[in-house]
Amino acid sequence: MSDLLQFLVSGVTVGAVYALVALGFTIIYNASDVVNFAQGEFVMLGGMISVAGVAAGLPLPLAALIAIALTAAIGVALNTFAIEPARGTPVVSLIIITIGASIFIRGVTQIVLDKGTHRLPSFSGDDPIRVLGATVLPQSLWVVAGAVAIFVALWLFFTRTLMGRAVLATSNNRLAAQLVGINTRFVMTFSFALSAAIGALAGVLITPILPTSFEIGITLALKGFAAAMLGGMGNPKGALAGGLLLGLMEALTAGYISSHYKDAVAFFVILAVLFAFPRGLYGSNPVERV
Amino acid sequence: MKRIVTGALALALLATAAPALADIKIGAVVSETGPASSLGDPEAKTIRMMVEELNAKGGIKGEKAKLVLYDDGGDPSKAKTFATRLVEDDGVVAMVGGTTTGTSLAILAVAEESKVPFISLAGAIEIIDPVKPFTFKTPHTDRMACQKIFDDMKARGLTKIGLISGTDGFGASMRAQCIAVAKTSGIEIVADETYGPKDADMTPQLTNIRNKPGIQAVLNTGFGQGPATITRNYAQLGITLPLYQSHGVASNAFIELSGAKNAEGVRLPGTALLVGELLDPKDPQKPVVLAYKASFEKAASAPVSTFGGYAHDAMRILTEALNKAPSAKPAAIRDAIEGTNGLVGTTGTYNYSKTDHLGLDLSAFRMLEISNGGWKLVK
Numbered sequence: 276m277s278d279l280l281q282f283l284v285s286g287v288t289v290g291a292v293y294a295l296v297a298l299g300f301t302i303i304y305n306a307s308d309v310v311n312f313a314q315g316e317f318v319m320l321g322g323m324i325s326v327a328g329v330a331a332g333l334p335l336p337l338a339a340l341i342a343i344a345l346t347a348a349i350g351v352a353l354n355t356f357a358i359e360p361a362r363g364t365p366v367v368s369l370i371i372i373t374i375g376a377s378i379f380i381r382g383v384t385q386i387v388l389d390k391g392t393h394r395l396p397s398f399s400g401d402d403p404i405r406v407l408g409a410t411v412l413p414q415s416l417w418v419v420a421g422a423v424a425i426f427v428a429l430w431l432f433f434t435r436t437l438m439g440r441a442v443l444a445t446s447n448n449r450l451a452a453q454l455v456g457i458n459t460r461f462v463m464t465f466s467f468a469l470s471a472a473i474g475a476l477a478g479v480l481i482t483p484i485l486p487t488s489f490e491i492g493i494t495l496a497l498k499g500f501a502a503a504m505l506g507g508m509g510n511p512k513g514a515l516a517g518g519l520l521l522g523l524m525e526a527l528t529a530g531y532i533s534s535h536y537k538d539a540v541a542f543f544v545i546l547a548v549l550f551a552f553p554r555g556l557y558g559s560n561p562v563e564r565v
Numbered sequence: 566m567k568r569i570v571t572g573a574l575a576l577a578l579l580a581t582a583a584p585a586l587a588d589i590k591i592g593a594v595v596s597e598t599g600p601a602s603s604l605g606d607p608e609a610k611t612i613r614m615m616v617e618e619l620n621a622k623g624g625i626k627g628e629k630a631k632l633v634l635y636d637d638g639g640d641p642s643k644a645k646t647f648a649t650r651l652v653e654d655d656g657v658v659a660m661v662g663g664t665t666t667g668t669s670l671a672i673l674a675v676a677e678e679s680k681v682p683f684i685s686l687a688g689a690i691e692i693i694d695p696v697k698p699f700t701f702k703t704p705h706t707d708r709m710a711c712q713k714i715f716d717d718m719k720a721r722g723l724t725k726i727g728l729i730s731g732t733d734g735f736g737a738s739m740r741a742q743c744i745a746v747a748k749t750s751g752i753e754i755v756a757d758e759t760y761g762p763k764d765a766d767m768t769p770q771l772t773n774i775r776n777k778p779g780i781q782a783v784l785n786t787g788f789g790q791g792p793a794t795i796t797r798n799y800a801q802l803g804i805t806l807p808l809y810q811s812h813g814v815a816s817n818a819f820i821e822l823s824g825a826k827n828a829e830g831v832r833l834p835g836t837a838l839l840v841g842e843l844l845d846p847k848d849p850q851k852p853v854v855l856a857y858k859a860s861f862e863k864a865a866s867a868p869v870s871t872f873g874g875y876a877h878d879a880m881r882i883l884t885e886a887l888n889k890a891p892s893a894k895p896a897a898i899r900d901a902i903e904g905t906n907g908l909v910g911t912t913g914t915y916n917y918s919k920t921d922h923l924g925l926d927l928s929a930f931r932m933l934e935i936s937n938g939g940w941k942l943v944k
Contacts, residue, residue, distance in 0.1 A: 278772055278773075278776065281768055281769070281772045281802075282768075282769045282772070284768070285766045285768040285769050288765065288766050289764070289765045289766045292765050385598070385602075390602050390603055390606065391603065391818065392603075392789070392790050392793075392818065392822060393822075394793075394821070394822050401797075401800075401824060401826070401827070403800075403801045403802075403803070410768075410801050410802055410803065412801055481765070484765050484766070485763075485765040485790075485794070486790045486793060486794075486822050488790070490600060491763065494763040526766070526768075526769045527769075529758075529760075529769040529770055529773075530769035530770075530772065530773060534758040534759045534760060534769070534770045534773075535759050537759075537760075537761070538761060
């Protein structure tokens with residue numbers, strides 16, 4: 276019984292990490308239909324810049340704020356200098372641009388910061404909390420709480436605010452959105468800034484659990500993308516559910532079947548889900564209104 | 566008349582050939598950038614530094630050494646291209662490098678084909694077993710690490726162990742070696758788990774290992790951040806069995822990433838380089854290790870790493886062989902390297918022979934224990 280609980284704790288911890296990355300994917304996808312493969316780099320930047328800030332003697336909250344602000348600025352730069360000029364090209368070209376940008380960010384980080392692996396101190400210590408025979412690290416609770424908080428905020432943003440609806444409208448039909456008075460250029464800039472900021476916040480939250488280095492974004496983007504696909508691309512609810520599900524599958528496979536098949540089983544389930552529900556668990560069917 | 570022309574031609578040939586011998590060209594291919602850069606970067610810095618030192622001291626038999634160094638970015642096919650270029654265009658007399666096992670295997674294919682001596686800086690035993698005529702290597706093999714760890718376990722009376730391994734090349738290779746070595750050394754592996762090297766949490770695997778009846782110790786094979794996560798999860802789960810790690814984590818960064826409290830008591834085989842100050846004053850490696858540490862840290866303003874030490878040893882072996890060899894012909898250099906005897910490096914004392922291109926024995930590994938956030942030699 277305590278074993279099962281330990282596996283679940285592990286799955287939720289890892290799943291929350293994936294969900295945080297997947298949530299970042301949803302915003303840019305909602306605004307532009309583009310899957311931003313530099314999302315993992317935003318997470319990496321959040322961690323790496325915070326680490327550099329703490330090493331320079333700043334208190335962690337201030338270092339984290341600087342990291343989030345800087346990453347948001349890099350997100351805006353990505354949109355202004357790489358995505359916006361290529362506007363009108365097929366979505367595939369835009370996705371390739373984001374892959375190029377991710378390689379570029381990785382390279383620059385390697386030179387400007389360093390090639391080492393770093394860890395931030397846990398926010399509330401490293402003493403595990405015991406629950407019915409299983410142990411939870413306090414930092415896991417921070418990550419889970421962060422994922423849930425960002426999810427709620429995004430959900431409210433997309434459903435309750437004018438700006439959120441403007442983002443969705445821009446995604447649905449850029450021209451029509453412009454005709455009803457939405458500043459689509461601003462919407463795009465805003466989406467990239469928000470997505471980068473969320474990525475960076477995720478990076479700050481997970482670095483005490485998952486040490487960061489310039490190349491960590493690749494793995495995170497891959498797992499986060501899988502989680503987003505599983506839940507339904509562009510849906511915050513899907514990102515959260517997909518991330519947690521993926522984490523739980525990995526942990527339960529490692530615990531009950533074999534750790535050798537952990538990744539294989541997870542991807543097998545994703546493929547199975549996509550065969551049954553091609554748009555993911557929470558994906559909506561496209562409705563064209565004329 | 567014809568004879569005179571031939572003679573003149575021969576003289577001209579000799580004249581043009583002579584300057585080519587004047588500079589002794591040494592080739593290097595390392596992974597200065599890319600995924601193995603944490604290994605290749607100190608290697609490149611060490612090689613450059615040692616060639617400069619060599620020339621400052623008067624070079625080899627009065628000839629200046631010239632270094633041609635390429636960065637393969639961790640890509641074996643690039644490594645192969647650069648090795649070919651070193652041999653065919655640059656005309657090097659010997660090569661060092663091959664940061665990873667993959668790039669080393671690519672370079673050694675070129676070295677063997679063109680018969681140019683090559684000293685590899687990578688771990689896998691395949692590089693020198695079976696012995697290839699022109700390929701040598703300086704680091705210990707993962708098989709030796711398993712032997713060293715199992716010897717220490719047996720000395721503590723631990724025979725039933727759990728194995729957990731990274732799925733990366735290093736972790737998988739060492740896992741296979743440890744399973745093979747366990748059969749003949751009286752160690753029983755009762756659990757065998759794996760993890761992705763970038764995974765955020767390994768508590769399910771460790772929970773399963775903990776639940777195996779009669780288990781006495783745990784061994785993790787892998788390098789990078791994975792072993793640090795294992796160490797933190799181990800403390801999180803409150804497992805009190807002795808934990809062993811591989812030589813792949815023998816650096817201070819590992820203690821930092823794990824947290825000193827979590828890493829307390831972790832044992833691993835490492836080189837003398839890591840614990841230079843702790844060595845016995847009579848230890849022959851002590852002056853070598855301290856000298857390299859001082860000059861590297863001055864030149865690179867970064868702490869020394871085991872990997873730079875491998876490059877240091879390779880350059881020492883090569884320099885000695887070039888000084889001893891009767892000519893700069895590859896075969897003569899190869900024979901001189903094979904004649905290396907009692908050369909004290911940072912990794913161990915090298916005794917190469919025709920049948921041994923590794924030249925190290927188990928005494929080269931030191932069993933280390935992490936204590937109070939630092940290292941302690943296990944007697």
